[in-house]
Amino acid sequence: MKLNDMVIISVDDHISEPPHLFSNHLSGPALASAPQFKTKSNGTNYWDYQGLKMSSVALNGVIGRPKEEYGMEPTALSQLRKGCWDAAARVGDMDVNGVAASLNFGTLIGLDGLMFCTAPDKTHAVQHVQAYNDYHWEEWCRAFPGRFIMNGIIPAWDMNATVAEVNRLAKLGCTSISFNENPTKRGLPSVHNAYWEPLWKVCADTDMTINLHIGAGNPSPHASDESPIEAWITTMPMSVSVGLADWLHLAALQRYPGLKIAMSESGIGWIPYLLERADYAHMQHHAWTHSDTYLKGLKPSEVFKKHFYSCFIDDAYGCRNLDLVGEDHVCYEVDYPHSDAPWPDAPEVLWRSVGKLSDALIDKVTHLNAMKLYRFDLFDMIPKNQLTVAALRAKAKAAGVDTTVKSSGGAAPLAAGAKPRAVTSGDVAAMFRNHAEAV
Numbered sequence: 001m002k003l004n005d006m007v008i009i010s011v012d013d014h015i016s017e018p019p020h021l022f023s024n025h026l027s028g029p030a031l032a033s034a035p036q037f038k039t040k041s042n043g044t045n046y047w048d049y050q051g052l053k054m055s056s057v058a059l060n061g062v063i064g065r066p067k068e069e070y071g072m073e074p075t076a077l078s079q080l081r082k083g084c085w086d087a088a089a090r091v092g093d094m095d096v097n098g099v100a101a102s103l104n105f106g107t108l109i110g111l112d113g114l115m116f117c118t119a120p121d122k123t124h125a126v127q128h129v130q131a132y133n134d135y136h137w138e139e140w141c142r143a144f145p146g147r148f149i150m151n152g153i154i155p156a157w158d159m160n161a162t163v164a165e166v167n168r169l170a171k172l173g174c175t176s177i178s179f180n181e182n183p184t185k186r187g188l189p190s191v192h193n194a195y196w197e198p199l200w201k202v203c204a205d206t207d208m209t210i211n212l213h214i215g216a217g218n219p220s221p222h223a224s225d226e227s228p229i230e231a232w233i234t235t236m237p238m239s240v241s242v243g244l245a246d247w248l249h250l251a252a253l254q255r256y257p258g259l260k261i262a263m264s265e266s267g268i269g270w271i272p273y274l275l276e277r278a279d280y281a282h283m284q285h286h287a288w289t290h291s292d293t294y295l296k297g298l299k300p301s302e303v304f305k306k307h308f309y310s311c312f313i314d315d316a317y318g319c320r321n322l323d324l325v326g327e328d329h330v331c332y333e334v335d336y337p338h339s340d341a342p343w344p345d346a347p348e349v350l351w352r353s354v355g356k357l358s359d360a361l362i363d364k365v366t367h368l369n370a371m372k373l374y375r376f377d378l379f380d381m382i383p384k385n386q387l388t389v390a391a392l393r394a395k396a397k398a399a400g401v402d403t404t405v406k407s408s409g410g411a412a413p414l415a416a417g418a419k420p421r422a423v424t425s426g427d428v429a430a431m432f433r434n435h436a437e438a439v
Contacts, residue, residue, distance in 0.1 A: 001359040003351045004390035009101045009370040009378070010346075011149070011311050012213070012264045012333035015140070016057045016077065016084040017047075017108045024139070025131040030124040034131065035108060045076045047108050050120050054108060057084070061107075063093075063337035066405050070339045071431060079408040084337045087140045091147055095396035096403055098347040098389035099334060100367065101378055103149040104140065105178060105213055105264070106132065112180035112216035113153025117187065122157070129155045129165065137172055146381030149374045150174040151211060156188060159195065163202045170206035175375045176262070177203070179210050181243030182217030191250055204256035209309075209373055213264040218242045225426025232425045233340075237267035241274050248278055248303050251294035260373060262309045265333060268318030268325050271310060275301040275324075305329070309373050312353070313340055319353045319365070327361060331370045344403045347389045 019037035026034055035049040037056060045056035057080055062070045064081040074080055083093035094102060109115045109132055116125045133152045141148040152169040154177055155161045166177065180186055189195040203210055214220070220239035222232040240263050253259055278300035282291055295303065304326075311331040312318055318325060332350060335341040342349035354362050371378055378387070385391060 001362055003347050003355070004388060004393075006098070006347060006350070006362065006389050007367045007378075007384060007387050008099050008332060008346065008350065008389065009103075009149075009367040009376075010099050010334040010336070011103045011262065011331045011370050011374075013102045013104045013336040013341075014061070014084075014338060015104045015106055015136075016061055016080060016337075017106060017135075018077070018085045021108075021135050022128070022131050025134045026127065030127040030131075033119075033121060033124045034128050039076070043076050043078070049115075049118070052118060052120075054115070057107065060339045061337040062339050063341060063343050064403070064406055066407055069407060071428075074408060081337060087143055087148075090140075090336075091144055092396060092399060092401040093336065093343065094147065095392040095399070096401040097334065097336070097344045098392050100382075100387040100392065101147055101149060101370075101376065102334070102336070103151050103176070103211075103370075103374065104136075105151060105211075106136075106153070109153055110216065111178065111213040111264075112183075112186070113178040114156055114180055114183070114186045114188075114216075116155065117157050126155045126158060126161045126165075129153055129161075130168075133165070133169060133172075133174070137174065141173075146378055149176065149370075149376050152177045154179070154199075156180075156183065156186070156199075159198050163198050166199070166202045166206060166208055170208060175207070176209040176211050178216075179212060180217040181212040181240070181247065185217045191247065191252075197252070200252040200256050200259060204258050207258065207260075207375065209260045209262055211262045211264050212240070212243060212247075214240045214266060222425040222429075225424060225429065227425045229423045229425050229428050232428070237265060238270050240266045241270065244271075244274065244304075244308070245278060245300075247308075248300040249291065249294050253303055253307050254294065254296045254298075257306065259307055260309065261307050262311070262331075262373060264311065265335060266310045266312075267315055268310045268312045268330055269315050269321070271304075271318070272321055272324035275304055309369070313342065314349050314353060316353045319357060322357075322361060322365075327364055328369060328372075330365050331373065332366055 022031055022034040033050060035047040038048050039045050047054045047056050057074055057077060061074060061080050061084050077085055082089035105111050116128055119125045137150055141150045152174045154165050184190050220236045282300055286292060309329045311333040313333055313335055334346050336343055354365055
């Protein structure tokens with residue numbers, strides 16, 4: 001196989017929600033109490049949700065900018081590539097990047113979809129969740145069949161409404177939902193609490209994959225405010241290890257053997273050691289921890305191979321060790337429009353990791369595993385020969401998709417005129433705080 005022959009599905013990308021999200025799908029009191037898109041006098045956009053003010057765009061939605069301008073910006077839709085919030089433009093950006101299909105997480109709603117838990121008045125919050133799902137389904141997925149994998153959200157604070165919404169989503173054709181690997185961070189019970197039993201059951205009954213996005217629950221720690229920011233960025237994917245270790249011991253997985261858990265933006269190279277460590281910890285300690293009450297005689301690594309899936313952007317080490325990770329449980333991600341995303345060069349970056357694999361393994365990692373995980377019959381919707389890297393890039397060229405790097409003001413983390421120095425974790429943390437205060 002050659003690079004241009006690959007068919008690529010990205011299972012982790014992001015949407016910066018447009019101003020009309022709720023107005024297109026709600027009216028009356030439900031619309032009046034929904035998040036409202038607003039613009040400050042300085043041009044900054046934000047959402048106002050019943051008095052709670054939230055940034056409107058991805059905190060580092062920097063695709064298409066000079067790398068020197070990466071940082072907390074942009075703060076307005078006008079500073080983003082249109083593909084961040086417009087589905088038609090996104091398809092063009094996917095074409096030029098050689099990406100056949102994409103699964104997206106929201107920004108306003110949180111990576112776990114649980115932003116609505118914060119609503120002071122939840123009278124219409126379930127309708128707000130439904131409106132977001134309708135927007136995602138109608139304006140992204142159904143508008144461009146074969147190009148987007150539906151990723152729904154749930155009203156997790158109301159279990160009856162959650163079960164009803166999962167069933168409604170399943171009838172639409174949705175095959176996955178976002179969730180938080182540690183819902184206690186949202187003021188909800190832990191995943192080990194009986195509260196979640198109806199969710200596990202309805203997801204098993206509908207064959208609904210549960211997506212756990214890094215950073216939604218357990219934080220990604222950094223050593224100190226003086227640590228270089230790249231040290232923090234380096235370890236961010238591995239922060240999901242805390243959630244994975246917890247979920248490996250989730251008793252519900254033994255009650256519902258068909259449950260599928262996808263770790264979004266996780267990387268894969270670190271997983272073999274975690275599984276090895278989990279098995280050792282179980283062997284060494286189970287006599288006094290009584291862990292067989294939830295593992296039922298299985299090793300944690302065996303639980304992983306039955307239920308869990310992971311993805312990567314650039315992970316040659318992990319791809320050389322697919323036998324230890326599980327060749328049927330690895331997918332690819334681009335992370336558009338975030339700063340880690342290799343746009344418009346995803347095929348070239350991906351090839352560094354998979355280029356030496358067999359054609360069969362390349363197909364699994366690039367698209368077949370994702371198609372199976374999300375029950376996404378891509379080639380029934382679009383002929384395969386129209387979805388290769390070469391075919392999509394030819395389509396983008398004919399359409400005149402512009403990939404010119406464009407400045408839009410930048411977000412230099414250092415004060416103007418300051419002597420250049422290494423950016424620290426503290427610098428970026430301060431940028432987050434200052435941005436939140438500005439909103």
